[in-house]
Amino acid sequence: MSKPTRITNSIRALRFVHGEMTQAQLAERVGVTRQTIIAIEQGRYSPSLEMAFQIARVFRVPLDEVFQYPDGEGELR
Amino acid sequence: MSYEEKGTWVYLVAVAGAYAVYLAIILGRLQGTPVAEVQYAWVLLWTTVGSVVASTAGRTLVETVRPSDSHRRDVRDKEIYRFGEYASRWFVVGGAAAGFFMALAKVDYFWIANVIYLGFVLWAIGGSVVKLVAYRRGL
Numbered sequence: 410m411s412k413p414t415r416i417t418n419s420i421r422a423l424r425f426v427h428g429e430m431t432q433a434q435l436a437e438r439v440g441v442t443r444q445t446i447i448a449i450e451q452g453r454y455s456p457s458l459e460m461a462f463q464i465a466r467v468f469r470v471p472l473d474e475v476f477q478y479p480d481g482e483g484e485l486r
Numbered sequence: 487m488s489y490e491e492k493g494t495w496v497y498l499v500a501v502a503g504a505y506a507v508y509l510a511i512i513l514g515r516l517q518g519t520p521v522a523e524v525q526y527a528w529v530l531l532w533t534t535v536g537s538v539v540a541s542t543a544g545r546t547l548v549e550t551v552r553p554s555d556s557h558r559r560d561v562r563d564k565e566i567y568r569f570g571e572y573a574s575r576w577f578v579v580g581g582a583a584a585g586f587f588m589a590l591a592k593v594d595y596f597w598i599a600n601v602i603y604l605g606f607v608l609w610a611i612g613g614s615v616v617k618l619v620a621y622r623r624g625l
Contacts, residue, residue: 445562
């Protein structure tokens with residue numbers, strides 16, 4: 410099954426280094442359900458830009474430390 | 487499974503079940519009876535009301551047995567809801583259009599009511615299936 414998005418993320422690793430924050434705790438901080446955090450982590454859901462910034466703010470890191478996009482894809486030709 | 491996803495499952499089962507009951511009753515009445523004389527209106531209305539009641543009661547029951555973390559509908563739930571409604575709207579349009587042209591052709595009320603009802607049922611079932619696939623596989 411192909412994932413609906415090419416965006417990858419480091420949320421799981423960031424949760425681990427931030428005191429092993431649970432998905433439920435992150436969901437509460439961002440204002441979504443735990444299932445939405447699970448879907449984002451698994452690449453089944455691309456969050457809005459606003460939610461992406463909220464997640465990055467929770468971890469106090471820049472946006473591109475949380476979300477990554479593969480080089481060479483989606484570039485203008 | 488989120489509160490909204492569980493609710494979608496319950497709604498799907500309630501609507502499909504109610505329509506199955508309706509079909510079973512009406513097909514039984516159609517045996518040896520001309521279509522114009524088949525009593526269908528109350529069965530149609532009661533099964534519709536029954537699906538709403540079953541959906542509400544079922545959701546309460548599911549939440550009692552397997553409570554959700556939260557009953558809040560978040561941004562992903564809203565996007566999936568809109569996606570499902572958008573994808574399944576053609577069933578309602580198709581049912582309404584079919585009913586319209588059947589009325590112009592002076593087809594029996596039985597068939598007009600039933601094709602519109604079928605449009606609503608397919609809209610509800612199709613929309614629920616699309617939403618459940620979106621919950622499992624992503625948008």
